[in-house]
Amino acid sequence: MAHSTIPAVVRPAFSIRAEWWPSLHGVWPPVLVGSAYYVGCLAGFALRFPSSGISFFWPPTALLTAALLLSAPRSWTVLLGSALVAHGIAHAQAGVPTAAWPILFFGNASQAVLAAAIVRRLLPAPALFANCRNVVAFLIGACAIAPAIASFIPAFVYVSLGWAPDLMAAWRDRAISNAIAMLTLVPSFVTLWCVLSERRRIVPGRCLEYGLLLLGVVAVQLATSGVGGLNILGLSVALYAPAPFLVWATVRFGGAGLSFALVWTTLLTIAAVSTNHGSPNGATPADTVIAVQLLIAAHAIPMMLIAGLLEQTRAEHLALAEAERQNRAILRALPDSLYVLTRHRDPVTSSQRLSTAAAVRDSGSGDVSSELAEGVGRMSRIAGPDTPFVTEFTRNIGADARRYEARFVEIDDDRVLSVVRDVTDPRRAADALRQVQQRYALATAAGGIGVWELEVATGRLRVEGDIKALLGYSDEDLDDQLATWTKLLHQEDRQQVAARLAALIGGELARFDVEFRVTHQDGATRWLRVKGAVGERVDGRPASVLGTYADITERKEAGRALAEANDALVRTGRIVAVAEFSASIAHELQQPLAAIAINAEAGLQSVNEDGSLAHLRAVLTDVLKDSVQAKEIVDRTRAMLTNQPMRREAISLNDAVRHVLDIATGRLRQSGIHIELALNDGLPRVFADPVQVPQVLLNLMVNAIDAMATVPRHLRVLRISSRAGRKVAIVSVRDQGQGFAADDARRLFEPFYTTKTQGIGMGLAISRSIVTKHGGSLWAVSNADRGATFRFTLPLAVAAAAAPIEDRAPSHPRRILLVDDHDELRRAMTRLLRTRGHEVAVADSGSRAFFAAEAFRPDAAIVDMSLPDMSGLEVARGLRKAFPAERLQLIAFTASHDDDLREACFAAGFDAYLLKQGDTRELDRLLLRGASRISGES
16 A cells, blocks of 8 residues: 555545644554554564574664654653553563663653654654655664664673673664664554554455565465575575565555564564574674664665655646646636637637637637737737736627627737627626616615614624715715614614614514604704614624615604594594584573464463553563564574675674674683673774674684683683774673793694694685684784783774665464474464464475365465474475465475575475574565565455
């Protein structure tokens, strides 16, 4: 099996990696070393020449040296101690004097330590045959210097024991004997240990080959053992006969194979010499031993040097082969074409497996020699010998225009290396990336969006986009630290954002999604929505967090405006519902109020002028007056809650104030508010709607009452004043309430804006709208002491002549059919009409009205618009159809002020439209006109 040193990418055969020495460790190494040392001593004693005390071969020192080489220096003391014990036992058994063998062991131990120290110092690893330098270092350090130095002291013992005639002879014999053992045994033991410790795969074929090699050595040794006895020729033949096999071992198996073969041949040679007792040509036994040892050394040293050279050559060859394989792999992996060109512009070689060259060849447009030749010429004119020259050219491959980059580098004076690369796809990818970046920049600039990355360990926050400019900061104002950006968060949102971020980093959340407010440099607030997730992890813990942000301020504002609009719509719906419900209640109240007024008026007509009934007449007069006032209040309330067109007429603002006070008296009393009136008695009339103006006054008074709800009762004073201006009348409503802040003054008259917890924010807006439509203005000021004052103006009215009111009683009685489903109102109207001399028939439904008309034959019919079985319009059309020749006066009787209903009544055949809450004298005038028309027609 060959022994070689090759690059790190290839596993060594019989060498150890250069960065470390193997070390024996544990309890058993001292036992093993002591046992081997003991056996080596016995073998050395057995290999002594019979007539000499000097051994041909001394294995113990070589074994101890190999053990020290394979062990860490800190364990050498233990190994030397075990060897000392084995040395003493073996020498005692061999009869060596006790005083001599410690000195002999000192020589052996010093030689082993010195040899191991020198070799470990000079060799990076126990690869003794890795190269010629290692072999020379081993030969000089372990086989020459160490035995030479360590043999001085044992030489004295040899002389004293009679093993040598003098000190120099003893030193020579001992040094050479130990050098031969070191030369043959140390490489074998080190190599064997490396093979066993690395558990290398055994190749059966090579093992068989090496076995045949050893058998050849034995056969040759046996064949030459009897040639020439112990003469020089015989020894030479015995030593050099195995040389071909040693060359075989060196070439085929390297230094490892040579070392084992040398051990084998050395032992066989020593055995052959030992069996021939005596010395050649009369030489002394010591000379014979020296001769044999020198012949072995002369034979082994050249072989070892050859083995080192071969191993070095093999290693360099393998390194070159490996470098060649790597280079070939690199060339196959490159997406480029390589060309070697001469200065004569002729391509010499080119890579045949690379994509660019194949693409150019497959295109059918020929090779690139013309472009490369032009590049070589330009390189010679422009670039220097050590400066790469780069140029580009375009070739059409089918319908696709491909762009190539050619890079030229000078090899020598005559050759140039050209690397051709297809740069079409990278250029297109770069252009696409540039476009994406431009679109990203436009999107982030226009939409207030961007990306961010947080380094968890350092707290560094990298933010891309225009967020800094959006918040009014420059790049120098904000650094890339999370703490700096956290300070920009709104105080109420910091804890939430920090908690969610901590939960994400801690693994409690898979995604980070939160909306929060940040503070602009000018103090304004903007809304951001930030999303994120863990990007990288190190040792299972988040290392970075990646995410996006978006400015959602406009969306938040739109959402808030939509919520306010929805709230306003809900409040408006409530107002409409309340208005409709209130109008319905007012309509229902008209029926009993009208009945009370009619009954009171009928009672007054029935009471004689007798003084005894004066008290009853006064009572009925008060009842009539109160009912009329109650009807007016209901009328005004209903008018305020219904959508009626504005009707202007000359009204008194002072009277309007008093009427509103009458309506609000109960609430003023309940709230404990004292009223102060400062009305100008000479205030001219204003031209305004008699219903809408009181509505404005009522709204202002209600607001004043609410404003003083939390102030002490003795401060609750409401002052209402009126005065005349140049062309307008001015009314002021002053309270002692909480007032309003300066910021609220701008929004007081906005729809649905209110400072009250229970308000809907429409009263002041409606009031200003009414006043503005009348040509006036409404505003508010804060009082100097407390509270607020609201003032409005209305244009003064031009004086107009009052129309005379006709007041005549009917001249003769009428036959009247009264159709109404309200019992009280029907009885009251019947009583009133009869007291005035009329003959009355009644019906409580439309169907009964037709039967009553058929039997009664009325000349006038008063019909309610709301009947249980049909409408008053259907009754009118039915009566006109049933009595076409009759001169029947039809009067519509309703509580509605609706103009559309009035027109529908006239279209259905009614002659007049009478309100239930109107003055009864209007009914007398209608009946009088009807009677006059009928008489005239007669």
